[in-house]
Amino acid sequence: MAQRFVVIGAGAIGCRVGGALATAGADVIFVARAGRAADLAAHGLAIAGLDGATVPVPPDRFRIAPTASHAARDAAGPILLLCTKGGATAAAAAEAGAAFPPGTPILSLQNGVDNIGRIREAAPHLLPLAAMVPFNVTLDHEASGRIVARQTTSGALHAEDHAVTRALAPLFGRAGLPLTLVADMAPVQWGKLLLNLNNPVNALSGLPLRDELMDRDCRRALAALQDEALAVMKAAGIRPARIGAAPPRLIPTILRLPTFAFSRIAASMLTIAPTARSSMADDRSAGRPTEIDDLCGAVVRLAEAHGLAAPRNAAMIRLVSRHGPGTAMSGRDILAAVTAA
Numbered sequence: 141m142a143q144r145f146v147v148i149g150a151g152a153i154g155c156r157v158g159g160a161l162a163t164a165g166a167d168v169i170f171v172a173r174a175g176r177a178a179d180l181a182a183h184g185l186a187i188a189g190l191d192g193a194t195v196p197v198p199p200d201r202f203r204i205a206p207t208a209s210h211a212a213r214d215a216a217g218p219i220l221l222l223c224t225k226g227g228a229t230a231a232a233a234a235e236a237g238a239a240f241p242p243g244t245p246i247l248s249l250q251n252g253v254d255n256i257g258r259i260r261e262a263a264p265h266l267l268p269l270a271a272m273v274p275f276n277v278t279l280d281h282e283a284s285g286r287i288v289a290r291q292t293t294s295g296a297l298h299a300e301d302h303a304v305t306r307a308l309a310p311l312f313g314r315a316g317l318p319l320t321l322v323a324d325m326a327p328v329q330w331g332k333l334l335l336n337l338n339n340p341v342n343a344l345s346g347l348p349l350r351d352e353l354m355d356r357d358c359r360r361a362l363a364a365l366q367d368e369a370l371a372v373m374k375a376a377g378i379r380p381a382r383i384g385a386a387p388p389r390l391i392p393t394i395l396r397l398p399t400f401a402f403s404r405i406a407a408s409m410l411t412i413a414p415t416a417r418s419s420m421a422d423d424r425s426a427g428r429p430t431e432i433d434d435l436c437g438a439v440v441r442l443a444e445a446h447g448l449a450a451p452r453n454a455a456m457i458r459l460v461s462r463h464g465p466g467t468a469m470s471g472r473d474i475l476a477a478v479t480a481a
């Protein structure tokens with residue numbers, strides 16, 4: 141019998157991962173709100189990889205449910221994939237907890253370091269498992285109404301090593317999303333968070349990721365946030381894992397290089413589709429709540445827990461809250477605001 145998945149949150153990550161699993165033969169139910177549900181039902185979706193090839197996932201390859209409790213009526217013994225933004229975790233987990241039996245695994249494919257704790261609190265009888273998505277996904281809407289979940293950067297999915305994820309690994313491999321299983325996800329999540337400190341810089345700049353990373357002042361602002369986060373992690377005894385090509389402690393130095401040197405040394409960081417933006421840029425331009433508290437907020441809280449301060453990350457939180465959608469800041473202004481703190 142096909143492995144069942146209930147994808148909670150049919151956004152960029154939910155569609156990319158759920159769509160890939162459906163094409164690999166899994167039984168996938170998307171829990172999707174009205175507008176997204178209607179688009180998926182009418183047109184299906186498509187997933188696109190780094191090679192640009194687009195794989196259609198027609199509507200008869202998956203099911204759609206308006207809520208987790210509707211999905212629970214249709215799906216015995218599923219794995220839940222939590223693909224909402226961090227601010228929606230508690231509500232989504234509570235809904236899933238009320239709908240699915242004790243011990244149902246719920247794999248968090250979210251950024252930040254707080255989602256497993258939120259799931260435990262909201263749904264104590266589910267089995268939360270941490271995962272990490274290293275790559276960027278954008279959602280494009282074709283003129284036909286079909287949604288394309290486009291992976292624009294590379295990297296392997298990571299997940300907590302557990303009997304459940306071990307059993308899933310071959311299916312994820314067949315879906316083109318090989319799972320790297322690790323005993324301790326905390327260093328992986330903190331390593332990813334270091335990279336995600338670029339999300340607010342990217343969102344405020346109004347630029348696509350590649351253009352933003354080609355702006356030395358934007359890179360310096362990111363390096364300043366990372367230096368502070370690395371110092372706080374060191375004080376807390378956290379050794380962030382290497383996620384991309386460079387070890388975490390070298391990244392700020394590489395970011396500060398002049399652009400001609402950076403673009404040679406960090407070529408892999410710049411291998412991004414030209415229009416790709418961070419997930420926070422999407423939220424900011426749509427006027428939705430951002431994950432700033434999950435990212436810079438986590439650094440500030442970790443600092444406070446160890447009797448330290450993280451003024452640059454705190455300044456970034458204020459900056460994001462003050463600058464609404466439709467406003468863009470230059471790299472120079474972002475750098476000045478972050479380093480003045």
Ligand SMILES: NC(=O)C1=CN([C@@H]2O[C@H](COP(=O)(O)OP(=O)(O)OC[C@H]3O[C@@H](n4cnc5c(N)ncnc54)[C@H](OP(=O)(O)O)[C@@H]3O)[C@@H](O)[C@H]2O)C=CC1
Nearest residue numbers: 149150151152153173223224228232250251273276277419
């Ligand atoms: N996009 C990316 O490139 C990457 C994202 N991530 C992380 O993955 C997570 C998901 O991000 P992303 O896919 O970009 O987010 P999106 O905003 O694209 O998708 C989230 C979806 O969840 C839906 N949702 C919210 N609450 C519920 C609920 N209770 N039940 C069902 N659906 C719900 C939202 O619907 P609505 O809009 O109606 O609220 C939205 O469609 C985040 O933590 C992000 O940081 C990690 C790596 C890369």
Ligand SMILES: CC(C)(CO)C(=O)C(=O)O
Nearest residue numbers: 274275276335417418419
């Ligand atoms: C992949 C990355 C770092 C940048 O897109 C991301 O996690 C995000 O956009 O949230």
